[in-house]
Amino acid sequence: MTITLITGANKGIGFETARQLLALGHEVYIGARDVERGEKAAVALGSRFVQLDVTDDASVRSALATIDSAEGRLDVLVHNAGILETDLDGPAALRSFDTNAVGIVRVTEAALPLLRRSSNPTVVTVSSSAGSFWAVTNPERPEFGLPLALYSASKSAATMLTVQYAKSQPGIKFNALEPGPTATDMTAAFNIGRPVEESARQVVRLATLGPSGPTGTFQDEAGELPW
Template sequence: MTVALITGANKGIGFETARQLTEAGYDVYLGARDVERGEKAAAELGARFVQLDVTDDSSVTAALATIEEAEGRLDVLVNNAGVLVAEPLDGPTALQVFDINAVGIIRVTEAALPLLRRSENPRVVNVSSSMGSFWANTTPGRVEQGMFLPLYAASKSAATMLTVQYAKAYDTIRFNAVEPGPTATDMTAGYGIDDIARPPAESAKIVVRLATLDLEVPTGTLQDKDGELAW
């Protein structure tokens, strides 16, 4: 079976990604910081639970060690864990947001690389955002142009650049970033997108598409439901 790990997967897009990959026959490890919520979500889906806090090196190391012991490899990594914080715009908040949205990708990816290298078709999907795209933020008519979310946008720009850099460094692993689209989740509530937000299950489809690609596909891209995005 294809082995997948999804971070921040006890709810929202991560949960629906776990559901769809499980239904596709993948052996899914559902990573979540909260043990009770994570175990409940994994039980609902028939997935496996691993406690994983992307801001905690020990937690990340332990989660990947669990997968290594059980599976010996990892085929798919979905770096989904993220946070949307608009204010206060200060140093401590910035450190918190970047620690989860960008540094967390580094922690988990670096821990997962030895297992990904053992896969015949390793794929990494980083859930990013077009809010981190210079093109999207400066194009008239785009919803991003009218939104002021500096910490979220900057951290997601970092997530996309990390995707590009990892793709350059590891040409045998498919690294891609995804813009899942405006989604109705706990994280986005109150940010003025209710009228255009779609269900998490719809947004998860693009994540799943990139997670199930073969080796003969692009790497180092940012994509949404319609294909590759400028950024």
């Protein structure tokens, strides 16, 4: 049984990723800030729930302690929790980086002892090509016209954290993903995106890599991306 934790999984890509991994036989823990929404999602999926707010150290420690007590290890960690701020000011910047970047550090550090007990530990960061210098400076890319400074900057940080963790933890696979433009609550204002099922398949692909799979990469469905 593969033990998997997905942050921000009560809706959107995280929820659909959980559904697909459950179908593959994973034991999936839904991590969500809101207890009521998280428990409702877990019941709908037939998964487990842990209250997990990536911006709160105590919440993160408690969630990983729960998994440790129940399972003794963690095989797959999916960093899916994220926010998109349209304001451009100090408080919005702090919220963006606390969730999209610092949250990755909090959860990863708490999860490392459990991941080291796995025979095939894998970490997937749902990042974005909006954080790629190559993409946002290329007029032929859709990211060129996105006015999302804080989201882009925080996702660039998320990708860099992924690469740095891959270097410092050679026994664990760390890969970042551009899941593709997806129709979720977060992107509703832009009226863009494909069904979550298609993007979640890309998360699942990286979450189910074999022991010899790549690490330290930034990918989309076509392969590695420059950034």
